[in-house]
Amino acid sequence: MIQTQSQWATLLFLVIFLGGGWIALSREEVSESASAIILTEAPIVGYLAPDFTLQTPLGETIVLSDITAGAQGQPIVLNFWASWCGPCRIEMPDLQQTSMKYNGRVAVLGINQGENNQAITQFGTEFNVTYPLLNDQNQEVNSTYQINSLPTTIFIDANGIVREVQIGIITKAVLEDRIEQLIAEAE
Amino acid sequence: MYPAINIAGFALPTAGLLYIFGAYFTLSVIEKTAVWVNHDSEEIYALGTVTLVAGVVGARLVFVSEYWAAFSTNMVSIVWPLNTGYNSWAGLLIGLVAGFFYARGKQMPPAKTLDAIVPGLVFGLMIISLKDFLAGPGYGVISTVPWAISQFGISRHPVQIYELIAGVVSLGIWWRMSRSERRDGLLFLITTGVYSASRLYLDALRDNAWLTTNGLHVWQIISFIILVLCVFYLRYYLPAPTPKTNNQ
Numbered sequence: 064m065i066q067t068q069s070q071w072a073t074l075l076f077l078v079i080f081l082g083g084g085w086i087a088l089s090r091e092e093v094s095e096s097a098s099a100i101i102l103t104e105a106p107i108v109g110y111l112a113p114d115f116t117l118q119t120p121l122g123e124t125i126v127l128s129d130i131t132a133g134a135q136g137q138p139i140v141l142n143f144w145a146s147w148c149g150p151c152r153i154e155m156p157d158l159q160q161t162s163m164k165y166n167g168r169v170a171v172l173g174i175n176q177g178e179n180n181q182a183i184t185q186f187g188t189e190f191n192v193t194y195p196l197l198n199d200q201n202q203e204v205n206s207t208y209q210i211n212s213l214p215t216t217i218f219i220d221a222n223g224i225v226r227e228v229q230i231g232i233i234t235k236a237v238l239e240d241r242i243e244q245l246i247a248e249a250e
Numbered sequence: 251m252y253p254a255i256n257i258a259g260f261a262l263p264t265a266g267l268l269y270i271f272g273a274y275f276t277l278s279v280i281e282k283t284a285v286w287v288n289h290d291s292e293e294i295y296a297l298g299t300v301t302l303v304a305g306v307v308g309a310r311l312v313f314v315s316e317y318w319a320a321f322s323t324n325m326v327s328i329v330w331p332l333n334t335g336y337n338s339w340a341g342l343l344i345g346l347v348a349g350f351f352y353a354r355g356k357q358m359p360p361a362k363t364l365d366a367i368v369p370g371l372v373f374g375l376m377i378i379s380l381k382d383f384l385a386g387p388g389y390g391v392i393s394t395v396p397w398a399i400s401q402f403g404i405s406r407h408p409v410q411i412y413e414l415i416a417g418v419v420s421l422g423i424w425w426r427m428s429r430s431e432r433r434d435g436l437l438f439l440i441t442t443g444v445y446s447a448s449r450l451y452l453d454a455l456r457d458n459a460w461l462t463t464n465g466l467h468v469w470q471i472i473s474f475i476i477l478v479l480c481v482f483y484l485r486y487y488l489p490a491p492t493p494k495t496n497n498q
Binding site: 065066067068071074075078079082083085086088089090091092103104105107108109110211212229230231232233234235236237239240 | 254263313314316317320321323324327331333334335401402403404447450451453454457458459461464465466467470471474477478481482484485488489
């Protein structure tokens with residue numbers, strides 16, 4: 064144990080010298096810090112969002128990577144839902160309002176879990192949804208994103224990196240909070 | 251890894267579950283450790299409860315005030331759902347302020363109180379590491395060490411496990427020192443210093459660390475400041491210098 068002032072001063076000096084040195088040594092090139100992760104696609108925070116191609120009931124094809132591609136890439140809110148899911152129905156008006164509010168700056172996509180075009184269209188009409196509701200009848204994308212609970216909402220930044228996975232119902236305030244952060248970073 | 255745990259058909263978010271259990275166990279820990287440092291365990295438990303409740307409620311209320319326009323159209327959403335929608339920094343500040351004034355109001359001895367609650371603080375941080383490990387985010391840099399964790403085909407340092415080990419070591423030191431004679435406050439300084447030093451080292455192994463604009467690790471800087479403060483205040487625990495005898 065430290066017994067004298069000089070031992071204490073030596074310890075303090077060592078802590079400052081070694082600690083400060085370690086911080087300097089650990090410094091990362093900011094652009095480099097993301098590159099190690101983004102080579103891998105995975106539905107978890109910090110990784111590149113797995114790409115997919117899905118269609119709306121009207122036949123419009125949506126490719127995830129097209130939305131984030133290039134300098135004009137947009138953040139994405141991926142919402143996994145089903146018409147039988149009560150909490151999905153509760154949050155749907157908030158998602159619709161939010162998609163209208165941030166139209167052109169953020170892409171909101173609804174990915175259905177295992178239902179047919181008729182069920183999706185009916186649901187869209189019931190809630191006046193204007194953003195794309197995508198058919199994933201064989202649940203390939205649901206499986207890739209490891210969705211085992213509905214609703215699940217995934218926030219993806221303009222570089223295509225997963226930033227947050229939100230399991231359970233989401234409110235308008237939380238949507239706005241996360242979207243504004245993503246927009247601020249993209250600008 | 252396990253963002254949700256399925257129990258009897260219900261998918262429960264791992265993070266939420268761990269926070270609830272973590273809060274309960276953290277309060278239980280400080281209740282026990284208070285006895286070991288001869289502090290009133292009920293008082294310490296109450297202090298922990300006040301800090302936690304004030305922190306959580308404060309974090310929620312600040313978030314609600316920030317997005318009042320969204321909440322005002324649906325007032326029920328202020329109290330439900332509660333799985334997300336908190337301002338964590340505001341919560342931390344409000345919790346600490348509430349705890350400070352509670353302790354002051356109850357005239358709790360500061361150094362001994364800090365000695366009693368520090369295991370709870372370390373335990374709470376260990377719960378966050380465990381949550382990150384189970385729920386997926388925050389793995390370490392790519393590694394070939396035999397104990398690396400494979401995540402989507404890439405082997406990485408299990409940095410959260412290292413953090414858990416650092417927590418266990420810090421708690422072990424606290425427990426060992428609490429058995430011996432010491433001045434009040436020393437347990438807090440040593441435990442906090444050891445845990446901060448380990449986090450200062452380990453954050454370099456994190457792959458998605460929170461960085462400053464020039465690439466420095468934010469948690470390393472915070473840990474460094476805390477560590478330096480702990481070592482600085484150790485000065486007050488040095489034995490008093492023995493007076494020189496004047497043999498004439």
